Amino acid sequence: xxxxxxxxxxxxxxYDSAHALQYFHKHRAGLARRLSDWRDRQLARRALQLAGxxxxxxxxxxxxxxxxxxxxxxxxxxxxAADNSPHMLEVARREMPPALAGxxxxxxxxxxxxxxxxxxxxxxxCMRLLxxxxxxxHRLAMLREFHRVTRDTVIVSLWVDGNYKAWRRRRxxxxxxxxxxxxxxxxVIPAATAESEFASAGFAILGHHDFLPGYAMWxxxxxxxLA
Amino acid sequence: MADKQPLARRILLSFMxxxxxxxxxxxxxIIAVVHVVEEDLIGDEMRQEMEMVETVYLTEGRIPxxxxxxxxxxxxxxxxxxxxxxxxxxxxxxxxxxENGAWHVLETSIEGxxxxxxxxxxxxxxxxxxxxKVVVGGFLLAIVLAWLIGRLTVRxxxxxxxxxxxxxxxxxxxHELAPPLAPEYGDDELGQxxxxxxxxxxQLRRAxxxxxxxxxxxxxxxxxxxxxxxxxxELLLRGELSGRARRQVERIAKAAGEMRAxxxxxxxxxRAQAAPAAPEAAVSLAAMAAEQGEVWGPEIxxxxxxxxxxxxxxxxxxxxxxxxxxxxxxxxxxxSHYTERGEIRLIxxxxxxxxxxxxxxxxxxxxxxxxxxxxxxxxxRGEGLGLGLSLVRRICEQQGWRIEAHNLAGGxxxxxxxxxxx
Ligand SMILES: C[S@@+](CC[C@H](N)C(=O)[O-])C[C@H]1O[C@@H](n2cnc3c(N)ncnc32)[C@H](O)[C@@H]1O
Numbered sequence: 158x159x160x161x162x163x164x165x166x167x168x169x170x171x172y173d174s175a176h177a178l179q180y181f182h183k184h185r186a187g188l189a190r191r192l193s194d195w196r197d198r199q200l201a202r203r204a205l206q207l208a209g210x211x212x213x214x215x216x217x218x219x220x221x222x223x224x225x226x227x228x229x230x231x232x233x234x235x236x237x238a239a240d241n242s243p244h245m246l247e248v249a250r251r252e253m254p255p256a257l258a259g260x261x262x263x264x265x266x267x268x269x270x271x272x273x274x275x276x277x278x279x280x281x282x283c284m285r286l287l288x289x290x291x292x293x294x295h296r297l298a299m300l301r302e303f304h305r306v307t308r309d310t311v312i313v314s315l316w317v318d319g320n321y322k323a324w325r326r327r328r329x330x331x332x333x334x335x336x337x338x339x340x341x342x343x344x345v346i347p348a349a350t351a352e353s354e355f356a357s358a359g360f361a362i363l364g365h366h367d368f369l370p371g372y373a374m375w376x377x378x379x380x381x382x383l384a
Numbered sequence: 385m386a387d388k389q390p391l392a393r394r395i396l397l398s399f400m401x402x403x404x405x406x407x408x409x410x411x412x413x414i415i416a417v418v419h420v421v422e423e424d425l426i427g428d429e430m431r432q433e434m435e436m437v438e439t440v441y442l443t444e445g446r447i448p449x450x451x452x453x454x455x456x457x458x459x460x461x462x463x464x465x466x467x468x469x470x471x472x473x474x475x476x477x478x479x480x481x482x483e484n485g486a487w488h489v490l491e492t493s494i495e496g497x498x499x500x501x502x503x504x505x506x507x508x509x510x511x512x513x514x515x516x517k518v519v520v521g522g523f524l525l526a527i528v529l530a531w532l533i534g535r536l537t538v539r540x541x542x543x544x545x546x547x548x549x550x551x552x553x554x555x556x557x558x559h560e561l562a563p564p565l566a567p568e569y570g571d572d573e574l575g576q577x578x579x580x581x582x583x584x585x586x587q588l589r590r591a592x593x594x595x596x597x598x599x600x601x602x603x604x605x606x607x608x609x610x611x612x613x614x615x616x617x618e619l620l621l622r623g624e625l626s627g628r629a630r631r632q633v634e635r636i637a638k639a640a641g642e643m644r645a646x647x648x649x650x651x652x653x654x655r656a657q658a659a660p661a662a663p664e665a666a667v668s669l670a671a672m673a674a675e676q677g678e679v680w681g682p683e684i685x686x687x688x689x690x691x692x693x694x695x696x697x698x699x700x701x702x703x704x705x706x707x708x709x710x711x712x713x714x715x716x717x718x719x720s721h722y723t724e725r726g727e728i729r730l731i732x733x734x735x736x737x738x739x740x741x742x743x744x745x746x747x748x749x750x751x752x753x754x755x756x757x758x759x760x761x762x763x764x765r766g767e768g769l770g771l772g773l774s775l776v777r778r779i780c781e782q783q784g785w786r787i788e789a790h791n792l793a794g795g796x797x798x799x800x801x802x803x804x805x806x
Contacts, residue, residue: 209547213562233567237559262561275784276557305784308554 164269164298168289168342172242181221181248193368198227200366200377201284201312205231207364207379208310211279215239215306217268218286222249222261228282229257237278239264239271268299276308284377287315291344293354300358310381311360316374317348320367323374345374359383392542396534403530404523411519418515422508427477430454430490434501438494453507457500470500479505544574552581556588600654603647610647614640649710653778666702669803670695672712673732680716687720690727697734703803707779711787714772715739715799726796736785736803745791754789 172180184194201224205211212235214228219238228236238261240246246263253261266272268286281303290296303311316323323345346354355362360380368375433454440448450456457466469482473491480487486505491498551565566579617637625633677693684691712730719728719741726742746754755777780787786802 209550210568212551212565212568213559233563235561235563237561273559274557275781276554277559279551279558279562308558309550 164267164295166289166295169241169267172240172245174244174248177221177242177244177248180245181223181252184221184223194223196368197284197375198224200314200368200375201227201282202230203366204312204377204379205280205282208280208312208381210234211310213237213279215271215273215278215281217266217271217281217283218242218245219249219263220245220285222253224282224284225249225257225261226254229260234260236261237264237273238262239266239268241265241267269295269302271302271306273306275305277306279308280310280312281307283311283313285314287313287351288343288346293350296346296354297358300354300360304359304382307382310363310379312377312379314375314377315351316343316345317351317376318345318374319348320370320374321372326374348376351378355380389542389546391545392538395538395542396531399530399534399537400527403526407523407526411523414519415516418512422512423479426488426503426508427490430477430488430501430503434490434492434499437499437501438492441494441499450501454501454503457502458497459500460497466500467502470502473500544569548574548578548581555581555585560589596654599650603650603654606643606647610640610644614644645706645709648706649775649779652704652707653775653782665705667705667708668702669699669708669732669737672703672705672708673730673737676709676712676716677730679713680720684716684720684728689720689723689725692727692729694729694731696731699732699734699736699803701804704783707783708803711776711779711785711801712737712739714776715801718772718799719743719797723796736801738798738800740792740796740798742796745795745797746789751789755787 184190205214205228210231212231212233214234215237216222216224216228217239219225219240222238225236225238228234236257238246238249240249240263243265246265250263264272268283283303287296287299290299300311318324318327326345352362355378359382361383363379363381365376365378367373368377433450437448437450437456440446447456447458447461456462457464457470459466467482467484469480469487470489473480473489475491475493477488477490480489480502486509488503488505488508490501492501493499548565548569555562564579564582566575566582569575569578614637617633617640620633621630621637673693673695677691681691716728716730716739719739723741723743728742729738729740731738731740755773776787779785780801785804787799789797789799792798
């Protein structure tokens with residue numbers, strides 16, 4: 158397959174070896190992080206349930222494999238784990254719990270041109286990637302690629318508006334207009350925009366779960382592919 | 385939702401109908417029994433009351449006053465109008481309906497006098513109303529319960545079936561690592577069904593794999609002899625040949641070349657996954673159009689048709705040369721076969737290319753099956769067209785290209801290929 162015009166994102170390049178290991182430990186340090194990690198997993202669990210407990214899941218991007226134990230909770234499930242960064246994949250493979258060996262298969266691929274055939278997985282599980290993508294055309298390209306590769310459902314997490322954090326973020330940004338912020342590679346996508354993008358990529362929304370309704374920006378959508 | 389699940393609806397309906405029937409019979413029986421029993425009881429009560437009246441009358445010679453809602457009529461002893469409804473009484477217990485309500489009536493003859501004891505049914509009726517309410521309430525409650533239990537049963541029984549159907553749909557395209565379905569279901573009928581699906585998909589997968597290997601083996605085996613035919617023909621052409629023999633050998637060389645190209649396409653298609661083209665085998669759309677124009681241009685013009693290459697927009701990127709050549713070449717061959725007069729256009733646009741002709745167009749009923757193997761348009765003629773379009777479709781499927789065919793407004797057909805995933 159010859160992906161013409163491969164989409165490359167600036168932020169994708171930051172996941173080198175050192176960063177990868179750091180990322181692995183990031184979600185294990187401190188009470189707040191652990192709590193948030195716990196809540197992340199809870200949302201993911203609900204989303205998977207809403208998606209009908211898919212059997213073959215593509216975890217993309219898998220990062221350091223943070224969600225593998227959760228995905229492995231269903232004993233029959235097979236996990237295809239993919240990431241753009243070989244370093245991330247290496248760290249993830251090294252730190253993988255032995256109980257999951259044999260059920261996780263890693264794959265080095267970009268989310269914009271997934272190295273899999275059409276309709277080859279039950280569900281694509283995409284945590285914490287969409288909020289890195291600012292350009293609607295890029296988002297649409299990725300969603301369309303998801304539409305091609307999934308047979309049934311897609312689970313995505315992103316930052317949406319309509320909550321306190323997003324409001325405060327917008328105010329902060331307005332104040333230091335022009336200067337790039339510290340979170341220059343993460344973006345809020347208005348919920349209405351996101352939902353219309355899902356629709357134009359050919360998905361129906363099965364439901365969504367908020368990290369902390371009204372306060373936090375994280376939201377997990379469960380989408381079903383329309384024929 | 386309910387409309388799409390007739391089975392669930394039927395289960396729910398039969399649950400409720402059955403309950404309605406049973407609860408209905410029950411209610412009717414309760415009311416009937418209560419009615420009979422109550423009548424018996426009232427009859428007994430009135431007989432006792434009458435005995436008391438008789439005792440008092442026989443021992444004390446007077447007619448006692450009654451308490452408790454009963455009225456006593458003795459037409460021959462008491463000056464008191466007898467209600468009209470009591471005209472046709474007969475001795476013994478009976479129910480009488482008059483203008484002011486229904487009555488329980490007991491008539492006895494004591495020493496030649498008619499004693500008539502009457503009791504209005506109103507009080508009794510109020511109790512009966514109450515009873516009806518309870519019975520109807522119970523009936524409705526039973527139906528609501530049946531609905532609830534039915535819903536629960538449907539969820540337990542139908543939902544897993546719906547889930548399994550969802551998992552099976554389109555499963556043939558799934559990655560070979562996909563886990564079997566059966567372990568997710570219990571050791572029951574559904575588990576067996578899931579197991580049967582697993583088995584069927586396994587067989588399908590193995591059959592496809594065998595076919596793939598066979599195609600790949602055959603193509604490999606053909607490569608060498610074709611190579612020999614091709615190079616031998618070329619060697620022959622370098623030597624001294626008479627004009628006639630030269631033309632024949634040229635035809636052999638050309639045919640061998642075409643077969644080799646076809647075998648390369650088969651080999652590519654037989655690969656388990658679409659492999660990216662090696663850099664030397666990648667080609668831009670414009671370059672391929674130029675090459676195919678040179679191959680097909682002379683053939684098409686030789687048939688008295690015009691051939692034009694139009695570049696509406698330049699699409700960047702490179703594609704697998706063998707496969708792009710096969711798609712474009714087959715579409716041009718197809719167009720030239722079906723077109724009698726007019727022109728054939730190869731148009732490059734921003735998303736891919738189109739091949740348009742001024743031929744008879746595609747009949748509506750053929751459009752669906754146009755890309756199926758060995759199905760030709762009804763106006764078919766010439767050879768080797770049956771495989772062409774199905775090959776084109778297979779290549780497009782494997783590469784994630786999209787092909788569609790439609791008729792042009794001014795007559796003729798248009799085959800459009802969108803390169804890239806979408
Ligand atoms: C914020 S991490 C999220 C990882 C994981 N899902 C989680 O929540 O822990 C983002 C990951 O996306 C990967 N990534 C970045 N660009 C990508 C792309 N174009 N395709 C696939 N993965 C990409 C990075 O390598 C990194 O591992």
